[in-house]
Amino acid sequence: MALQETGPSLAVVGVTGAVGQEFLSVLSDRDFPYRSIKMLASKRSAGQNISFQDKNYVVEELTADSFNGVDIALFSAGGSISKEFGPLAVERGSIVVDNSSAFRMDDGVPLVIPEVNPDAMKGIKVGNGKGALIANPNCSTIICLMAATPLHRHSKVLRMVVSTYQAASGAGAAAMRELEQQTHEVLAGKEPTCDIFQRQYAFNLFSHNSSVLPNGYNEEEMKLVKETRKIWNDPNIKVTATCIRVPVMRAHAESVNFQFETPLDEETARDILKNAPGVVVIDDRASNNFPTPLEVSNKDDVAVGRIRRDLSQDGNYGLDIFVCGDQIRKGAALNAVQIAELLL
Amino acid sequence: MALQETGPSLAVVGVTGAVGQEFLSVLSDRDFPYRSIKMLASKRSAGQNISFQDKNYVVEELTADSFNGVDIALFSAGGSISKEFGPLAVERGSIVVDNSSAFRMDDGVPLVIPEVNPDAMKGIKVGNGKGALIANPNCSTIICLMAATPLHRHSKVLRMVVSTYQAASGAGAAAMRELEQQTHEVLAGKEPTCDIFQRQYAFNLFSHNSSVLPNGYNEEEMKLVKETRKIWNDPNIKVTATCIRVPVMRAHAESVNFQFETPLDEETARDILKNAPGVVVIDDRASNNFPTPLEVSNKDDVAVGRIRRDLSQDGNYGLDIFVCGDQIRKGAALNAVQIAELLL
Numbered sequence: 001m002a003l004q005e006t007g008p009s010l011a012v013v014g015v016t017g018a019v020g021q022e023f024l025s026v027l028s029d030r031d032f033p034y035r036s037i038k039m040l041a042s043k044r045s046a047g048q049n050i051s052f053q054d055k056n057y058v059v060e061e062l063t064a065d066s067f068n069g070v071d072i073a074l075f076s077a078g079g080s081i082s083k084e085f086g087p088l089a090v091e092r093g094s095i096v097v098d099n100s101s102a103f104r105m106d107d108g109v110p111l112v113i114p115e116v117n118p119d120a121m122k123g124i125k126v127g128n129g130k131g132a133l134i135a136n137p138n139c140s141t142i143i144c145l146m147a148a149t150p151l152h153r154h155s156k157v158l159r160m161v162v163s164t165y166q167a168a169s170g171a172g173a174a175a176m177r178e179l180e181q182q183t184h185e186v187l188a189g190k191e192p193t194c195d196i197f198q199r200q201y202a203f204n205l206f207s208h209n210s211s212v213l214p215n216g217y218n219e220e221e222m223k224l225v226k227e228t229r230k231i232w233n234d235p236n237i238k239v240t241a242t243c244i245r246v247p248v249m250r251a252h253a254e255s256v257n258f259q260f261e262t263p264l265d266e267e268t269a270r271d272i273l274k275n276a277p278g279v280v281v282i283d284d285r286a287s288n289n290f291p292t293p294l295e296v297s298n299k300d301d302v303a304v305g306r307i308r309r310d311l312s313q314d315g316n317y318g319l320d321i322f323v324c325g326d327q328i329r330k331g332a333a334l335n336a337v338q339i340a341e342l343l344l
Numbered sequence: 345m346a347l348q349e350t351g352p353s354l355a356v357v358g359v360t361g362a363v364g365q366e367f368l369s370v371l372s373d374r375d376f377p378y379r380s381i382k383m384l385a386s387k388r389s390a391g392q393n394i395s396f397q398d399k400n401y402v403v404e405e406l407t408a409d410s411f412n413g414v415d416i417a418l419f420s421a422g423g424s425i426s427k428e429f430g431p432l433a434v435e436r437g438s439i440v441v442d443n444s445s446a447f448r449m450d451d452g453v454p455l456v457i458p459e460v461n462p463d464a465m466k467g468i469k470v471g472n473g474k475g476a477l478i479a480n481p482n483c484s485t486i487i488c489l490m491a492a493t494p495l496h497r498h499s500k501v502l503r504m505v506v507s508t509y510q511a512a513s514g515a516g517a518a519a520m521r522e523l524e525q526q527t528h529e530v531l532a533g534k535e536p537t538c539d540i541f542q543r544q545y546a547f548n549l550f551s552h553n554s555s556v557l558p559n560g561y562n563e564e565e566m567k568l569v570k571e572t573r574k575i576w577n578d579p580n581i582k583v584t585a586t587c588i589r590v591p592v593m594r595a596h597a598e599s600v601n602f603q604f605e606t607p608l609d610e611e612t613a614r615d616i617l618k619n620a621p622g623v624v625v626i627d628d629r630a631s632n633n634f635p636t637p638l639e640v641s642n643k644d645d646v647a648v649g650r651i652r653r654d655l656s657q658d659g660n661y662g663l664d665i666f667v668c669g670d671q672i673r674k675g676a677a678l679n680a681v682q683i684a685e686l687l688l
Contacts, residue, residue: 159656163507163599165549165588179547183527203523203593204638205509207650207666212629216610216652225655238656242599242664244509246590249547255507255586257601266560285556294548306551308560311569312503312582320586322551 003053007033008126008344011070011094013062013085014077016045018173019099022333023074024052032337033344040066041077067092071126072340075099076332090131095124095343097134097336101219104135104227111135111230113142114338115277116149120231126343134339137231138223139331140164140243144254145231146302146330147323150276151269152232156261159238162224165246165253166208167293169327171196176249183247201247208243218243251293252331253324263316266309273304278330283307291324299326300334347397351377352470352688355414355438357406357429358421360389362517363443366677367418368396374681377688384410385421408432415470416684419443420676434475439468439687441478441680445563448479448571455479455574457486458682459621460493464575470687478683481575482567483675484508484587488598489575490646490674491667494620495613496576500605503582506568509590509597510552511637513671515540520593527591545591552587562587595637596675597668607660610653617648622674627651635668643670644678 046061076099110120182192182202210219291303302325310318390405420443526536526546554563635647646669654662
């Protein structure tokens, strides 16, 4: 029971969504201290009842005034809501931890994975009355960099080639329901209902549904490229990515190939990853046991396996790994709550 | 109706399996000429009836004598059957087109994709009474090289980084049934039945189920590495691969990153692929329409899209593409029948 007189006042924006619900679950799991919490959502969801830590709350409609007296606001209601209400919350003295892409690449807005670059938000604290924006990176970036950063610190990554296997949850709770409904339909020999995605998702996969830019990369891929540079604070990091949506519910997988500046043999890499915070190594070659999205679902840690020297590069300058992480948890809600913990 | 007096005599080994059945369907679709056809399988399946091109056949038990008088034998019954009966068939003067991995890397055994390296089987012909072995490459290799070879001919591939999204069919008809059964079970809230694979496959994905070698690569990945070198006849080609099984029925997808020796801009690459035999380009950025495994299922052509300059390499020395191909058809049966066509 983390409701207490001395904690900060919280607001959860987009509380009825998949990530919004996970914010509550993570706050509760981590005994996050707070003296009050506001449940905010669109007009459509206002009036709904939410039970949280033995107390009943009514979802309130999000307005500028919602943020009066709020110390920390956790946003996950889409980019346009963040763009409109994020700055209004900051004006009212709230520290906004935003899960959308609205501000991630803005100068002056820290883009933070607590295990990776907590210093980026140095000086932002609850209690000095000053509002601020902090951005939560994209789910694929967080999951990739949780494994890549400890290796980068040892041998400096020059280039990464990433292919993703992304779950339905990244497109929201409705996409998860659509995958389930379509699967029922296909198994029954019926035409699948395509509301969220433009094509059959059950027993199929497809290039990520975000817009494709003039350079041929989709927005999801460019997030991996640009956010990695910002988080690692190095504009020269070379990244290419191919982002694919697979018929899995809530955890992403990524195949990552590295080129390093200095040698890194696979035994050292395995040891580094075993000791990395928030990372678990599952790498049993004899029993063919490696990370899967299902195993990491609802878990905090990112799992890494298939750690091996890249045969296509000379010496120990290359590695291949396979990473899985819960998209809703470490890919979104957990990372945001960890940021909020750093604010206290 | 391709049953005719002048055609070769055929045998299909493993005719009751997923690829065996597809052999028959491809022979029929392509009006392959033959004067007789033997349906061969293990003792367990012997006695079954098969109707093919308006004629009824009884499945016979495979023995060494099965090959007396057989001109071309299409094998897809697993590596151990090929190892035992392939050489016996050759002794009896049959030309064996083998879909297993048994002989692929053997010196003197051509490893052939008809669109890529037909010259490798030069001199092997039906009608001179001499038996021979020809190997069908692994499905992932065929699908990758159908797209990669035309680019390789233009600009020479120095290095490929491949991540696969492989369908159930690669593990046989029983694996496809298991995926379907598990999906029913999971949707009904039941424990999934795991007979073929050691873990839940429905709504999940996992590192390819082949054995992992001491170098950390699994056998499927090493096939891509070694078969590419043999088919391109260049021991210096650098390939790394991460092979993943995804919950899709019968078509594989692959994300492929290239480094070239000479420049290749994306427009030229697209034109080359549009003109490549057995390849169709699906690359519509505006409508987010790219290849999917479902679309290529039961199709002959390999589909390529997401063709774009690799941002992580300088100039036009790098490309990313996404390829999909039917695992049972071009990945196995069609390629083998095309090889048989070259023998006539």
